[in-house]
Amino acid sequence: GVVLRDGRRPRGDFRSPNEGTSRTQTGSTFRLTWAESESGGSGGLSRALERERRQRAPDGSCEGLMWRLDGSTLSVRSGYAATGLKVGYCYRWRLILQDGAGNLATVISGVVKRKP
Numbered sequence: 001g002v003v004l005r006d007g008r009r010p011r012g013d014f015r016s017p018n019e020g021t022s023r024t025q026t027g028s029t030f031r032l033t034w035a036e037s038e039s040g041g042s043g044g045l046s047r048a049l050e051r052e053r054r055q056r057a058p059d060g061s062c063e064g065l066m067w068r069l070d071g072s073t074l075s076v077r078s079g080y081a082a083t084g085l086k087v088g089y090c091y092r093w094r095l096i097l098q099d100g101a102g103n104l105a106t107v108i109s110g111v112v113k114r115k116p
Contacts, residue, residue, distance in 0.1 A: 009105040010038045010045055010097040015078075017092075017110030022062065024113040028085045032109070034078045036097055044100030049074045051082060053089045062090035062111050085114045 015033040017023060038045040052067040070091070074080070085091055093109040 007101075007103070008039050009103045010036065010099045012036045012047075012095050012097050012105055012107035014093070014095065014107060014109040017112055019108065019110055021110035022113065023110065024115050025085075026115060028114070029081050029083045030085060030091070030112050031079065031081045032093060034095060034107070034109075036078070036095075038097075038099045046098050047075060047077075048096040048098075049076055049080065050094040050096070051091060052094060053086075053091045056088055056090055056113060060113070060115075062113060067092065085112065087114050087116050089114055 013019075013035045015035065016031065032049075036045065036047065050073050051070045053070040054062065054065045054067050056062060057065065082091070082093070091112045091114070095107045095109070097105045097107075
């Protein structure tokens with residue numbers, strides 16, 4: 001038999017909230033969208049989505065503080081509606097992709113700030 005090696009990591013790209021961006025919203029629900037692909041040929045792409053949060057600073061920013069895991073790790077697809085966003089907190093999501101060969105990729109979304 002032939003043994004094939006897949007050294008390529010899967011790829012992920014947050015569309016909303018896009019990486020490196022920050023947005024403020026009043027609602028407690030946010031719909032996440034992203035693109036994902038497995039280009040190494042091993043197939044079997046799986047995903048885990050983790051939500052992180054931290055309290056907004058007095059000036060309203062989300063800078064300089066430590067992010068903490070907020071809730072369970074989920075196996076959901078793009079278009080997932082994250083609920084329960086609380087006033088006064090900043091949120092971001094960590095998408096962890098793994099292909100059939102065990103290659104991993106982690107993508108961190110942009111920030112969503114919840115205001116009253």
